Amino acid sequence: MQLVRGLHNLRPQHRGCVATIGNFDGVHRGHQAILERLRERALELGVPSCVVIFEPQPREFFAPETAPARLARLRDKLQLLADAGVDRVLCLAFNQRLCKLSAAEFVDTILVDGLGVQHLEVGDDFRFGCDRVGDFDFLQQAGVMQKFTVEAAQTVELDGVRISSTKVRDALASADFGLAERLLGRPFQIAGRVLHGQKLARQLGTPTANIQLKRRRVPLTGVYLVSVEIDGKTWPGVANIGVRPTVAGDGSAHLEVHLLDYAGDLYGRRLTVAFHHKLRDEQRFASLEALKTAINADVAAARAYWLGQPLKKSLK
Ligand SMILES: Cc1cc2nc3c(=O)[nH]c(=O)nc-3n(C[C@H](O)[C@H](O)[C@H](O)COP(=O)(O)O)c2cc1C
Ligand SMILES: Nc1ncnc2c1ncn2[C@@H]1O[C@H](COP(=O)(O)OP(=O)(O)OP(=O)(O)O)[C@@H](O)[C@H]1O
Structure with missing residues (x-):
């Protein structure tokens, strides 16, 4: 083209x-x-x-x-x-x-x-x-x-x-990913390259890939169950998309993904994140300890979801 x-x-x-x-x-x-x-x-x-x-x-x-x-x-x-x-x-x-x-x-x-x-x-x-x-x-x-x-x-x-772009945005805002998929003809996805973050995630016990959004505004925020495609292979994960109020970022949106059971360096790689289910809204926690507890619960929920799901439906 x-x-x-x-x-x-x-x-x-x-x-x-x-x-x-x-x-x-x-x-x-x-x-x-x-x-x-x-x-x-x-x-x-x-x-x-x-x-x-x-x-x-x-x-x-x-x-x-x-x-x-x-x-x-x-x-x-x-x-x-x-x-x-x-x-x-x-x-x-x-x-x-x-x-x-x-x-x-x-x-x-x-x-x-x-x-x-x-x-x-x-x-x-x-x-x-x-x-x-x-x-x-x-x-x-x-x-x-x-x-x-x-x-x-x-x-x-x-x-x-x-069907309109507006209807897709409404479906994403209400976390109706089934509807978004039927309107789009494919799951809603965000693709981008992995950047270096503040390296706080490791301290929090949950390594995350930070996907470059540049100044992109995003049509959804919160914590989601996702699947992530890397070089044709798909991994289950959990993602946060938002401004990370607990660690007071620069006010711009970030997409961070934790892949369940993935070990390896993702810096510089291109990921495609497909959204499946919303777990909760992004929150401002009183301490890093409280954030850590919440993220651990998110990861546990993701694990339970992906174990309970027929994986072949969303995962190759
Ligand atoms: C599953 C998950 C849920 C998260 N939920 C929140 C949240 O509710 N509030 C918040 O401020 N940050 C949240 N974060 C973002 C963390 O603040 C972020 O991962 C941490 O600051 C590490 O950033 P870094 O990768 O730039 O070092 C979440 C991250 C993940 C992976
Ligand atoms: N559901 C639809 N059926 C047929 N044609 C459509 C449909 N949606 C959009 N189009 C047409 O596709 C072209 C491009 O549409 P455009 O992206 O500008 O609008 P839209 O999808 O309706 O978005 P928005 O919700 O932002 O108005 C236009 O000619 C528009 O009329």
Whole structure:
């Protein structure tokens, strides 16, 4: 899959494609259906498929304080789009200039002049352009004039409710990982590289791998039963995701995982953590001793859970 960053990096050979536009946060089953349709159209027309995304996402640009945490960071989104068979991603900087484009300018500059789009696939609720004036009808009319076709993707629902990134976030916030998995079409996961921590965990008796979140905000906090994939092998574990109030960190979120029965150095390795069950909220304990007691109880609960579970369900 090819990544084109910014309109200015589009070349004449990029013209001619089928395209869709959106945030695609989490690449849930609604998105997957659009991408499937896009792939079919690309094959029919013999042109590449292109997904247009924005960085930052529009809500993060307009209201950085209240924009929801992302389900997946850009790198993981790109991987998911590649896995869905997308040929090209055009990643546009969402800035003052872009948000001021009228719907007609958006179509002319990006879709027609930039991409030479032959077919567009969008959700029926899709809106774009300054003040979100552009909609499906507008696109269809523009398509008649500018010689491209537009199709409204059928809404994908689960139990009568439209699947959306928002619904996945709600499921994670209420720790309903079964629902999150049904919305996403895969378990909710966070991937990252293992960093050196404050080395307190060993003193607490429970070694943990600290996964780099950088400045990433996360859509869930607390203590969870997890399974962790390392180089294709899966290990049961217990994880804390949060700001670690007891040891007064820097206020940024950390993901720390203790793997049951794993002995070995994980520094620098890339882990993928899948979430299965919430044990409790993160707490501020009065002492390290009290934190240690709580973590021991978490580990015992994890051990009991994984022993009682048919491991093959979640573990390879
Ligand atoms: C299962 C588990 C549960 C945890 N629960 C909490 C908690 O409730 N409150 C808290 O402040 N820190 C919690 N922590 C984080 C510890 O504070 C952290 O692991 C410890 O500070 C070690 O940090 P280090 O790896 O950077 O040395 C938890 C960690 C684990 C592995
Ligand atoms: N359940 C769905 N069924 C069909 N199309 C969908 C579905 N969800 C999103 N789409 C379409 O996928 C494209 C990208 O959607 P986008 O990520 O911007 O919104 P979303 O998933 O509804 O997220 P949010 O909850 O943040 O609004 C848009 O064309 C949108 O209409």
